[in-house]
Amino acid sequence: MPGASGDVTSRAATQTDPSMPPMKVFSVPRPTPPARSNQDMARDFIDLSLRLESGRELKVLSRFEGPIxxxxxxxxxxxxxxxxxxxLHRLRTEASIDISLINGPSANITIEAVPRSEIRRHLPQAACFVVPNISRLSQYRAAKRSRLTNWSALTTRRKIAIFVPSDAAPQEVRDCLHEELAQAIGPLNDLYRLPDSVFNDDNVHTVLTGFDMLMLRAFYAPELQSGMSRREVSARLPAILARLNPNGEYVAPRRTSTTPRAWVRAIQTALGPGAGPMQRRTAAQSALHVAETVGWTDHRRGFSHYALGRLTQNTDPDFAQNHFAAADAYYRRSPGTALHRAHAAAQLASYAIAHGRGDVALTLLAPQLPVAEKHENAALLASLMMLRAEALELTGRVAEARTVRLDSLGWARYGYGADWAVRAKLREIGALNPLKGTNG
Structure with missing residues (x-):
């Protein structure tokens, strides 16, 4: 369930400001093909498809049979x-899934757009969610504790409901569509060990990646069918992946370690809802301690540093800066982490701007703008452009800064939604600039 943004509002409060440029949207997707070994991806497929997020194993594979x-x-x-x-076009062309939008009275998958408050009334920690064997949110309360909505009881999927917010920023609604529809038709688990997937609760990726499309294409391979056991699926996977991803046959396996539950719990406490500031910081320090003890050098070690940096940047910016730099260093050495580095660069550039080092910020930001655009993250792209505008002002390029800042607003309207939220983000980033008074 993608994390909720604080910079959104209701539909009634998102009226267009005529002084704002039009909302920008992404056009042609540019997913990166997976670069891992098919042996590793076979393990990923089994763990994603035959296990729940709780760690409970599923007895059989379940999917839709026939057109969706x-x-x-x-x-x-x-x-x-x-x-x-x-x-849906991407699912048809990249994952070869027969799926289409209809206007009829019933469908295999019903997407219901409801106010955010309605979603949180049922699941306080959720931005959106997916449930089997019902079609409307009004049915959920009566069904949620019954076997009807138990994913582990499914053999064949026939009817699923997805609930998304009707009053969130466009990007958040889109992110919900990608993650929840992918889980409605495909794997039910999330794995923190995956650096290049939406099937990962770190929420770094927000649209389906090349890896995700390969997993979904394998999920609906004709060699598989609903009701197959783990052993039956495992026996057929090597040939399926060799057919769908021949390049993966020539990549050496890396066998990334599993993620301890202690680290998962610490990260969820640090970044999820419900905990106080000190509890969050303590949890983030615990997550980093686990990462150090396990000996990780991959993106999970970087994410541990990044989380601690985010939770301390307002109270101890120098301490946070050191952890953002450490996060970037681990990301740099780990494959598939270009988007992770873009998030870290935004934090490092913010620190540089607050200390008047516009040239340093420009160097940090330059390679990250195309990364954010390639991964269709409008909120991140807008923030990077706003930071670039402040850095340009610090280096005396005022006219160029004005152009970049104006150009950022169209992306911000998609990423942050309400015009007041866009202006709030502008003020937040502008406050970093020491030329504008007390910095943030």
Whole structure:
């Protein structure tokens, strides 16, 4: 369930400001093909598809058999249908799944757009969620404790409901569509060890990646079917992956270690809802301690440093800066982490701007703008552009800064939603600039 952004508001408060440029949207997707060994990806497939997030193993593979129909009900925001159509097109062309949008009275998958408050009334920690064997949110309360909505009881999927917010920023709604629809039709688990997937609760990736599409294509390979056991699926996977991803046959396996539950619990406490500031910081320090003890040098070690940096940047910016730099160092040595580095660069550039080092910030930001655009993260792209504008001002390039800042607003309207939220982000980043008074 993608994390909720604080910079969103209701539909009533998102009226267009005529002084704002039009919202920008992404056009042609550019997913990166997976570069890992097929042996590693076979293990990933089994752990994603035959295990729940709780760690409980599933006895059999469950999926839809035959064409999959999707319909939208409720109060969808204007961007939902265009984004859904783009996603369905990708699933058809990249994952070879027979899935389409219909207007009929019933469908295999019903996407209901409801106010955020309704979602949180049922699941306080969720931005969006997916449930089997129902079609409307009004049915959920009565069904949620029954076997009807138990994923582990499924053999064949026939009816699933997805609940997304109708009053969130366009990017958050799109992110929900990608993650929840992928889980509605495919794997149910998330794995922190995956650096290049939306099937990862770190929420770094927000749209389906090349790895995700390969997993979904394998999930619907004709060699598999609902009701197969783990052993039966495992026996057929090598040939499936060799056919779908021949390049993976020539990559040496790396066998990334499993993620201890202690680290998962610490990260969830540090970054999830419900904990106080000190509890969050303590949890982040615990996660880093686990990462150090296990001896990780991959993206999970980087993410441990990044989380601690985020939780301390307002109270101890120098301490946080050291952890952002450490995060970037580990990301740099770990494959598939370009987007992770873009997030770290935003924090490092913010620190440089606050200390008047515009040239340093420009160097940090330059390679990250195309990364954010390639991965279709408008909120990150807008923030990077706003930071670039402040860095340009610090180096005396005021006219160029004004152009970049204006250009950022179209992306910010998609990424942050309400015009007031866009202006709040502008003020937040502008406050970093020491030329504008007390920095943030």
């Amino acid at each position: 129909s999707v319909k939208v009900v409720g109060a969808p925001p204007p961007t939902l249908l265009p984004d859904l159509n783009r996603l």
